[in-house]
Amino acid sequence: MKTVVITGSARGLGLCMAKVFRKNNFNVVISDLKEENLKKAAEELLDIKGEGKVSYHICDVTKSIDIEELINFAVTEYKKIDIWINNAGVNQPDKALWDLSEEEINLILNIDLKGAIIGSKLAMKEMMKNHQGAIYNIEGYGSNDAMMLGLNMYGTSKRAVTHFTIALAKESEEKDTGVIVGRLSPGIMITDFITNALGNGEKINLPERTKKVYNILGDYPDVVAEFLVNSMINNTKNNVKINWLTNGKAAWRFMTSGFNKRDFFNK
Ligand SMILES: NC(=O)c1ccc[n+]([C@@H]2O[C@H](COP(=O)([O-])OP(=O)(O)OC[C@H]3O[C@@H](n4cnc5c(N)ncnc54)[C@H](O)[C@@H]3O)[C@@H](O)[C@H]2O)c1
Numbered sequence: 001m002k003t004v005v006i007t008g009s010a011r012g013l014g015l016c017m018a019k020v021f022r023k024n025n026f027n028v029v030i031s032d033l034k035e036e037n038l039k040k041a042a043e044e045l046l047d048i049k050g051e052g053k054v055s056y057h058i059c060d061v062t063k064s065i066d067i068e069e070l071i072n073f074a075v076t077e078y079k080k081i082d083i084w085i086n087n088a089g090v091n092q093p094d095k096a097l098w099d100l101s102e103e104e105i106n107l108i109l110n111i112d113l114k115g116a117i118i119g120s121k122l123a124m125k126e127m128m129k130n131h132q133g134a135i136y137n138i139e140g141y142g143s144n145d146a147m148m149l150g151l152n153m154y155g156t157s158k159r160a161v162t163h164f165t166i167a168l169a170k171e172s173e174e175k176d177t178g179v180i181v182g183r184l185s186p187g188i189m190i191t192d193f194i195t196n197a198l199g200n201g202e203k204i205n206l207p208e209r210t211k212k213v214y215n216i217l218g219d220y221p222d223v224v225a226e227f228l229v230n231s232m233i234n235n236t237k238n239n240v241k242i243n244w245l246t247n248g249k250a251a252w253r254f255m256t257s258g259f260n261k262r263d264f265f266n267k
Pocket of ligand 1: 007008009010011012013014031032033059060061062086087088089090111138139140141186187188189190191192193194199221
């Protein structure tokens with residue numbers, strides 16, 4: 001039986017991906033900041049039929065010791081890790097760079113970028129022992145060099161995550177580690193993330209024009225997770241980008257938005 005470990009998976013995309021892995025009979029290890037959220041998420045996972053086991057472990061991805069302990073926990077429980085997903089992430093408060101505190105800048109970079117780097121490094125070291133495994137990092141706004149006021153630090157992190165992940169895939173291939181490395185591009189998802197900056201309850205008030213775009217291009221995370229997880233399960237190639245919101249899909253959504261009305265914000 002295969003094992004997946006996902007960071008930041010007590011809610012949102014991480015939990016939705018965990019549910020699809022569970023349906024596909026993986027052992028699933030979820031991890032996040034707070035035990036009470038993990039406990040609740042684990043109960044939701046156990047309500048889904050699956051032949052694998054479900055476990056949770058607290059892990060703050062800004063602390064390498066936590067990531068190390070998460071790996072040791074998963075390996076002790078399940079012997080090896082087949083898929084590792086650096087999913088934990090926070091959004092940026094809607095502020096220009098000069099209005100962000102140093103603490104806010106550190107938090108965004110430490111979670112969104114360094115968390116993925118250290119998670120990848122430590123997962124890679126573990127997987128290399130068995131000459132097998134797959135590591136995925138999550139792209140986001142900025143990965144393709146898009147820029148927007150109020151998203152400088154988030155975009156910088158995600159742009160760097162993209163560079164880092166491609167570079168790691170190449171390193172892995174050159175060193176013949178046996179580990180594949182890829183990127184997940186989930187598009188726009190209607191999760192707490194889009195209105196909750198830094199994951200600490202600081203609200204972002206979305207402008208009406210942004211809501212309009214989200215209504216056209218956005219999806220609930222369960223829909224996106226189904227696609228991403230099925231693609232990961234079937235993927236054997238290194239350096240892939242698994243992309244939900246392709247240019248073609250986005251163009252189709254805009255073309256059909258006149259008669260395909262969706263409203264995620266006034267439910
Ligand atoms: N929602 C979107 O539109 C969108 C779009 C593109 C990419 N993404 C990316 O997808 C991933 C998941 O986002 P989501 O929408 O599910 O967000 P979410 O806010 O619903 O979930 C993020 C999870 O990460 C956890 N987390 C925050 N800081 C952490 C830390 N230091 N250590 C461990 N866990 C931590 C949170 O507690 C939360 O459970 C993120 O990497 C995000 O950047 C989201």
